């Protein structure tokens with residue numbers, strides 16, 4: 001291999017490594033924009049967030065609705081949701097972040113916590 005080929009190969013490996021790191025550490029940071037919470041897709045993300053949270057933490061929240069939603073376009077999109085859910089005897093609002101890569105049918109709940117009044 002000539003020196004030039006070697007240099008190219010090294011640069012290319014670095015590029016691959018950078019991509020690997022980017023995909024391993026998740027979405028890159030950008031701005032969030034408000035989206036209509038009444039869309040079916042947003043409500044579905046809210047249902048997913050509540051059911052995933054229930055599975056992970058062994059609680060039994062009942063999804064009511066997404067009342068506010070913000071979207072961040074990344075490797076896919078992050079959705080910050082304000083979700084109303086019911087847990088005997090309270091209706092509370094929870095903040096959730098769902099990361100979605102629709103072309104891979106990938107979705108993950110990366111954060112879920114009650115909004116403290």
Ligand SMILES: *[C@@H]1O[C@H](CO)[C@@H](O)[C@H](O)[C@H]1NC(C)=O
Nearest residue numbers: 035036037038039040041042
């Ligand atoms: C969502 O709400 C907005 C404003 O309230 C309305 O203009 C829009 O048509 C609604 N969209 C759906 C899918 O219901």
Ligand SMILES: *[C@@H]1O[C@H](CO)[C@@H](O)[C@H](O)[C@H]1NC(C)=O
Nearest residue numbers: 026099106107108109110111
């Ligand atoms: C999904 O997110 C949770 C919480 O951040 C994390 O522990 C888990 O590894 C993630 N799963 C995938 C497949 O990215």
